[in-house]
Amino acid sequence: MRERAAAPPTRGHPRCDRAPGRSSEPEPRGDLRGLVLALGVVFGDIGTSPLYALKECIHPARGVPTTPADVLGVLSLVFWALTLVVTVKYLTFIMRADNGGEGGILALLALVPERLRAVGSPRLGWVPALGLFGAALLYGDGVITPAISVLSAVEGLTVATEALTHAVLPVTCVVLLALFAVQSRGSAGIGRVFGPVMVAWFGVIGGLGAYHLWRNPMVLGAVHPGHGLRFFHDHGLHGFAILGSVVLVITGAEALYADMGHFGRRSIRLAWYFLALPGLVLNYFGQGANLLLHPEAAANPFFALVPRGPATYALVALATTATVIASQALISGAFSLTGQAVQLGYLPRMQIRHTSHESLGQIYVPAVNWALAIGCLALVLGFRESSGLAAAYGVAVTGSMTITSALFYVVARHTLGWSRAASLLLLGLFLAIDLAFLGANLFKIRDGGYIPLLIGAALFTTMTVWKRGRALLAQAFRDLMIPLAQFERQASAGHELTRVPGTAVFLTSNPEDTPPMLTHHVRHNKALQRSVVLLTVSVERVPRVAAGVRLHVTELGPRFYRVIVRSGFMQGTRVPALLRGAVDAGLLDVDLDDLTYYLGRENILATEAGQMGRWTEGLFGFMMRNARSAAAHFDLPAEQVVELGIQIDL
Structure with a gap:
């Protein structure tokens, strides 16, 4: 022999000739081109949250009044959610757990030692079960994100004139169909088109926010966390429930990690620190400043940042384009998750097209693309307005964020070799935030939060049955084999x-x-x-x-x-x-x-x-x-x- x-x-x-988390290929450079491409795909979801996040927090029927104390309290929660969840948790810690440059919850699960993943066993241990359910929830998020993002942007037409109210649903459906129709061109091709648009988007929303902040700078005090704590003290359980709307400002955080393999960790971090984060903070604070001067703007605080008329139409056009990009982040993440799940043996084989000669991480999955398209259109036609969809949003996001924290603890402890004390300390910090957001979103289940849970449960069942069936099939073949x-x-x-x-x-x-x-x-x-x-x-x-x-x-x-x-x-x-x-x-x-x-x-x-x-x-x-x-x-x-x-x- x-x-x-x-x-x-x-x-x-042959064994792997490098440690887990190290790629055989160099990470994409964090240059200006990589930054623009990352903005065009990765930051669309979190970047368009200003369209609806603050509106849901101060919604006349479900939110809080536009008093100075309440506005400052909500802005404080928004600022610290962006800081602690996106900047500290994901960009500082979670992105360290890259699997050969790839991110996402299944890439994180693949870093868990095999003895904890029950590799080859028909039984599903708690660690892979968590990972699979987190991945399944992200698919639910991927169905809701395009629907709520595009619908909330097109609803800006009703701010300009009520005569266009009847056009909101048809325009939304046409935009969504066009978005899914171009997915076969690949995320890099889309990023080259969308990147400059997102640069303009963050520049515009940051500029509008800065203008209104200059008119009423008192809202800068919201940076102090005491305003957020006082908000909970004043509103009790209702204040806690408002966290279910505050979470809308960080809905794209998991996509940052899932899309890491497309553009690289460095490009994503640079884009966040130098353009996305400043633009978001300025816009949220600008909306709050304008609300204190004009409480009637609570009906749609984002589009109230510009005068009614031509400026509104221009902002609707830019916002619609940006929300199409927002949808791209979750769609690309769903493609990446599917490719990983197929290769890891959690989903049946399906057609996967590689759309780039430069990066193996850029793929297109036709079956997933059109399943998401059908789901998005069904949600738009079923809920008919973004406020209704907002009730369904957040449950999937907070669930997957919580699971990511738990899996990161396992990887940090057993793969990266961190001490038990350091791993537990970080897990405690992450869960304190994640569980608070998750608990607040449980109030939404009856109003539509059950939708991503049903989607997640169906996909979780599919993945677990497939894994168990493949393991039993391999066992049956072993019984038939002879030396x-x-x-x-x-x-x-x-x-x-x-x-x-x-x-x-x-x-x-x-x-x-x-x-x-x-x-x-x-x-x-x-x-x-x-x-x-x-x-x-x-x-x-x-x-x-x-x-x-x-x-x-x-x-x-x-x-x-x-x-x-x-x-x-x-x-x-x-x-x-x-x-x-x-x-x-x-x-x-x-x-x-x-x-x-x-x-x-x-x-x-x-x-x-x-x-x-x-x-x-x-x-x-x-x-x-x-x-x-x-x-x-x-x-x-x-x-x-x-x-x-x-x-x-x-």
Whole structure:
């Protein structure tokens, strides 16, 4: 038996040649171009929160009066939410837990040691369960964000003139359809268009806020946290419930982390500190200053920053464009989460298109794109106004933020090697904020907060059933497998086995024993190709595996090879190209011009006899039948693929 590798020889399976959290590729530069691109995709959600956040806090029906004490109290909560959650929690600490440059809750989960993630086990431990539910909640957030953002911007038309009230819903639907229709162009292409617009957006909202702040500078006192504490003292439980509206100012924080792999940590931090944060703080404080001078502006404090008339129309046009960008942050994050979930084995295979030659993190997932589009349109037509959608907003955001804090504690303690005291201290600080926001949003569940929870529960069920089904399926295959030495004895026991020209490649998830497809093929055909390759694709817990260590080849016998391909969870696996590279490098001696790929096709029976149960096994079987085929996933030529069927009851 001889081992060959595309890198210096290693013992056994090659291990990752870098620590978790380190990428094999350099992080994107934090230059001006990267800053503008990051603004065009990452900061749209949090950047357009001024359209509706303060309005919900002082809404005549649900908010607080526009007295100086209450306005200062709300502004104080807004300022410290931006500071503690976005600046301290995410940009200072959470973004340190990058998995090879990639961010997001599943990338964070992949950093958790395997013993805590129950890798390969049908049972789902509490750590992966938290991570999967947090990811599922983000999908719910991704449905609501485009709907509320675009709808709140288009509603500015009613501030200019009530005659355009009937046009709000049709215009919103058209804008949303156009947004989802251009997703196939990729986030980099969109970012090049949207980036300059977001620079203008933050400049305009910051300038408007600064003007009104100059007219009434007393609101600068809201920086003192005492105003926020006094607000809770004065309003009691109702003041606590207002936190459910204050959380709207930080709804894009999780997207900053999820989109880190698209543009890099440095670009995101520079964009936040030098443009996004100043623009947001100036605008919120400017809205508060104007409210104290004109309490009637509470109906829509953002559009009240400009005089009614042409200025309003211009601001509506800019705001609508900016909210389209706001939606992009969550859509890009949903694509990234889906790609990670597929590679990590939490979702069925689906079509994923890479949209950039420069960054592997920029992808487009058609199925997710149009599912989000349908969900957004349904919410707009169902709720019909942004205030109604605001009630549904926040539950998913605060839930995923809380879960991120818990997972970061596990990573800091067990992967980064932080002390227990430091990890617990940071966890306590994060949870004190997250649980307060989450508790306040529980008041919204009856008014629409159940929507993201239902979406999250459905996706969580899908992911857990898929993971459990795949683990049981792998276990069933292991029971069918026999040691390679036993297969060789059985194959050579008789003289009826004929060797024919060509190469047979058997794809198998087990890197040690004989795949059932091989024994099935030999038993029924009484023949075997002259060259045989047993190929296993192993998905690592890093985003990308360097080209030099992706292939590990072991020669089991004359023209009989075992090939292990290592792929990152953000990395595609084109098997024909990898095999061609192995042949060119002298690692394989096979005939690629006469090659056949053998795949297994499992028919799930879904009876009461299995471990999963009829309902869950039926759901798993449905997903198996509708998943993207392994041939398409691994870029195998259709004319060279043979599928061998097997019936299994899990």
